[in-house]
Amino acid sequence: xxxxxxxxxxxxxxxxxxxxxxxxxxxxxxxxxxxxxxxxxxxxxxxxxxxxxxxxxxxxxxxxxxxxxxxxxxxxxxxxxxxxxxxxxxxxxxxxxxxxxxxxxxxxxxxxxxxxxxxxxxxxxxxxxxxxxxxxxxxxxxxxxxxxxxxxxxxxxxxxxxxxxxxxxxxxxxxxxxxxxxxxxxxxxxxxxxxxxxxxxxxxxxxxxxxxxxxxxxxxxxxxxxxxxxxxx
Numbered sequence: 001x002x003x004x005x006x007x008x009x010x011x012x013x014x015x016x017x018x019x020x021x022x023x024x025x026x027x028x029x030x031x032x033x034x035x036x037x038x039x040x041x042x043x044x045x046x047x048x049x050x051x052x053x054x055x056x057x058x059x060x061x062x063x064x065x066x067x068x069x070x071x072x073x074x075x076x077x078x079x080x081x082x083x084x085x086x087x088x089x090x091x092x093x094x095x096x097x098x099x100x101x102x103x104x105x106x107x108x109x110x111x112x113x114x115x116x117x118x119x120x121x122x123x124x125x126x127x128x129x130x131x132x133x134x135x136x137x138x139x140x141x142x143x144x145x146x147x148x149x150x151x152x153x154x155x156x157x158x159x160x161x162x163x164x165x166x167x168x169x170x171x172x173x174x175x176x177x178x179x180x181x182x183x184x185x186x187x188x189x190x191x192x193x194x195x196x197x198x199x200x201x202x203x204x205x206x207x208x209x210x211x212x213x214x215x216x217x218x219x220x221x222x223x224x225x226x227x228x229x230x231x232x233x
Contacts, residue, residue: 003116004028006046008038008063009078010055014101018050018078021105022112035063042071048116051095053079053086061093068094072147072159074115078103084194091201094159114188118160137170138232140210140219151210161186162206165199169220169230178227203228 005022009015010033019029030046032038035058038051049067053060064075074096079086087098097111134141134148141150147163149156158166164186169177179199180191187195207214221229 002026002028003047003120004030004044005112006030006032006038006041006044006049008032008035008049008055008060009052010034011052018108021108025109027112034058035060038063039066042067045071046073047119048073048112049075050078050112051075053077053090061089064090064093064095068159072119072157074119074160076111076115078108084197087194088197088201091198092205094205096159096161118164135167135170137173137230138219140170140232142167142170149210156209158206158209161202162209165202166206166210166230169228170232173230173232176223176227176229181227 005027007015007018007022007029009018009031012033015031015033019031022029030041030044032041033056035055038049038055042049051060051064055063058066060077060079064077067073067075075094077090077095077098078101079098080101090098096115099108099111133145134143136142139152141148142163143149144167147158147160149158149163149166165182168182168185177185179196182199183189183191183195187198203220204214207217207220210219211217218233219230221231223229
């Protein structure tokens with residue numbers, strides 16, 4: 001089946017251009033001109049969302065936060081705002097990537113394909129043997145192939161990016177990973193300085209998901225000047 005992409009953009013010209021580009025590449029598309037329309041379209045289970053920040057009713061960050069309550073589909077922010085602050089806000093809201101307007105068609109398609117590959121990897125593979133399905137450490141069980149995380153037997157919801165970070169840390173318990181290690185392993189892109197903020201935002205969100213007290217983390221420890229490591233008490 002072809003992947004379906006929801007385009008959330010109030011500028012009709014941009015919305016139609018992106019729709020045409022995606023159609024040429026074989027994708028199905030849905031369109032929304034407002035945040036409220038986007039939230040209605042989420043019920044149709046798109047595989048990826050391209051989301052503008054500046055919308056006439058809700059801003060894109062608020063739309064993304066609401067999407068995250070019902071869907072883990074990747075969110076690619078497409079916007080004219082490209083500052084570190086704006087990117088950090090997007091990642092904190094639950095976004096997966098950020099592309100600044102104006103953009104090249106090749107870069108847009110490359111980012112879409114990369115996000116879909118990561119997403120489909122965790123939801124579409126055949127099951128492996130039962131005794132190999134999970135990594136286990138203390139109170140946690142983490143799916144090796146799918147975004148499945150359990151703490152004390154109860155499911156923990158997190159985005160695919162946070163899942164990949166957690167799986168990396170829990171797979172190599174007590175090993176210290178630098179921010180560069182984490183970024184290049186999880187995002188599969190060359191490290192750059194601004195990636196520090198990106199990784200730290202996701203570590204903070206991951207701690208909120210798994211720690212008893214995120215302000216005083218017990219499991220994901222900060223090793224000052226070196227990076228992060230997972231400790232299973």
